[in-house]
Amino acid sequence: MRGPPQTLKEAQSYRYGKWAGNPQGRSYCAGNCIAEFVPNERGATARQCNRKAITWCSSHDPERIAQQQQARNEVYETHQAQQDRIYKRGQDLVRRLGVGRVHYESRSRPFLGSGYRQEICLPFEFVEDYLKKEYLKKEGR
Numbered sequence: 001m002r003g004p005p006q007t008l009k010e011a012q013s014y015r016y017g018k019w020a021g022n023p024q025g026r027s028y029c030a031g032n033c034i035a036e037f038v039p040n041e042r043g044a045t046a047r048q049c050n051r052k053a054i055t056w057c058s059s060h061d062p063e064r065i066a067q068q069q070q071a072r073n074e075v076y077e078t079h080q081a082q083q084d085r086i087y088k089r090g091q092d093l094v095r096r097l098g099v100g101r102v103h104y105e106s107r108s109r110p111f112l113g114s115g116y117r118q119e120i121c122l123p124f125e126f127v128e129d130y131l132k133k134e135y136l137k138k139e140g141r
């Protein structure tokens, strides 16, 4: 068998936590989650999850993990699509103004790089309003 068990049947014949210091590993403990994992402790070796479960506990259930990943991907994709729309709207305004650039603000490092940047930022709505007024002025209305 390759890799940790994926089914109850595989778990029943699997040896958990095999390593050089324990080449035989440990047998499956009935009634516990079948996942093998390495605890987040110094010098820890792999072992069977000790949560009670028929097959998987809630944190090791591959289906649940996939659903959570899917949900995270959807949030990310929605955010990306929104960011793309904002960027394109900004790019269009910059093109029509003939000056400026779309400003991306990273909030990951709130203190580094802070300070006045000798530039002003204008909200899209302001620029759209300004362009509309300039257009109407040119048209003589």
Ligand SMILES: [Zn+2]
Binding pocket: 033, 034, 035, 049, 050, 051, 056, 057, 058, 059, 060
């Ligand atoms: Zn588990």
